[in-house]
Amino acid sequence: MTLLSPEVIAVLMLDGILFFFASLAFLLSLRIVLRWDERATTPLQYTLQKQAYLVATVIAFIFYLKLPLFLFFIYTLDLLSNILPGAMCAAGVTTATVYGMPLFGLKIANLYLFGLWLAAHRIDMGYPTMPYTRVKFLAYLLLFPLFVAEEALELLHFFGINPHVIVSCCGTLFSAAKSSAVSAFVSLPLPVTLGSFYGLFGLAVWAWRKQRPLLSALANLLFVPVAILSLIAFFSTYVYEMPHHHCPFCLLQADYRFVGYLMYAFLFFGTFFGMAVWLAKRMGYEGWRKWLLFSLIGDFLYVALVSYYPIAFYLKNGVWL
């Protein structure tokens, strides 16, 4: 049985539209990569230059729609947890099929990649000759299969969910007891988890002080998984004020004032610019210092927000969980 929830239909429809445009952009970029010659004065080159605009606009459209759509996707999963027996938040719905977790990872990775592509495009447009055009569209050709994989996983996931099969709740999925990939990190000693979390943040701050784009990119790249794992292992328990509730999804529910949306927005903003700054420097973009500062602000807001919960808990109760 397939789910006929209006939210699922909406997500699938929009992804259908995005797929149509992404395929169009793929075909056009294929031609651009093969035939682009900036010194040529042929009608073909002239047409390609025009089409490059269309491709870039389409990709921008995809990215700017994917960004809010990703939030809506999580919201949809949260709603579905009302129907699936056993699920209490999006975690259970995500693991309802084997495709759920890869889908989630791929969705996040694609957001970063499309964003980086757009950043590169913006920088490239700043030069009169658009020197990176070919590389840019080649990159999109590599990006497209990932996008198709995401769409395919999403279809498999939504049509694979069986509303009569009991799924796991986040309480069991992220517990330290079970021997899953995540539980290994949950049971990691606290100093290691927190040390790497604040250490990487420190590294990002240092990269800003010393104005080192490569260091910033590396620190932020590592910061994403470490931040999420430390959120599961440590910080989330203080948000829920429950020592055994490790979950990155329940944060997004009304019970916790949707604070998760804010956290993930800060994290994305900070780490995205942290990585993009390296690209900007490599492409010779003047404004990269500003991006480094954006990254620092985003990272700082994220760290401040997640650190607030344990500190506030300690101040109120005088003990750690």
Added chain:
Amino acid sequence: MKNLFAFALGSLLRRGAKNLFIFVIFFLMVFVLASVFMVTHALKKEMFTTLSALPQITVQRIVAGRQTQIGVERVERIARILGVSQALPRVWGFYYFPRAGVNYSIVGLESFGQQYRADLQKAADLYVEKLAAEDVMIVGPGVKKSLAEHFYPESFLFVKPDGSLKKVRIAGVFKPQTVLESNDLILMENSLVREIFGMDESMATDIVVRVPNKEEIPTVARKIREIYPDTRVITREDLRISYQNVFDYKSGIFLALFIVAVFTFFIILYDKASGLSSEEKREIGILKALGWKIGDIMRVKFFEAAVISLTAYLLAVTTALAYVFMAQAPLLKHLFTGFSVLKPSFALSFSVDVGTLALIFFVTVPVYIAATLIPSWKAATLDADEVIR
């Protein structure tokens, strides 16, 4: 950026008639969609309010796949299961009144006894003396009205299964928080209900079980199933899921059909936006000759699309709010509640959530903007020298 936006606004106003046409169609589409989702949402909320007042577990006896009466003696056994704080037999049923063509729900209550619902308890406390002393009933406002229309202002003559008549006086009108389920409700003393339906003293319609700890509900339900294999045990969670599914199904089907309409609109819009008049072409040519880049013109086109779709969205949602909650969604409400003489006279209580608004937004506005992408690119890449010539 600001100037481009101002230019886009000006350009929209200059071509008012053409844009108005698109605006009106888009407005109507969003309006219909928003109204349907708001009605669904309000009904869903009403249902869930009702649901939270229901007992945690309902036990029915099934014979040959049909629900039948259940023996009252089972209450004792169920009440002894650990975790159960209360088990009560319920006596209730539907009474068909042919002249009005309606079904009344007759619910029995035990005066001086505990009720399984707070609102019933309140009613029982209020009328306990009367209910115990004589043959009276408390009725919902809809029942009161339909009885009065058929010349039963004070009392009603029930026809018992053997054909004899039973006169029952109306003692009061029942007004609980949700009108949806209580409009057709009649409350009476248990023994009176049994008499009207011709039921045995030792029988009840079903048994409701209260379990204070939510975590224990599945276990208790399983135990009841094991003790009495001929019963169907329904938990509140089961009901909630099936309600959710019914509403999702209805609005899902609607949305699936609606998407066809959205794509038709998409094509109309695509066509409209592609067919530039010679005047528009000239304008673009002049702008390009003045030094506008392709990106600038595309940006203006994007602003135009965004302004039209967003204002239409906002206006449509506001109108839908007024239509659904102030005008009580004439026509549309019956799609979900069905035609029944007593049911429709309830009010949709105001409830909007961000999720519904986001859903409406996502199936309309991005589609609109997507439809204008390629036409605006085509317009922006027109050659200046060709169009001005």
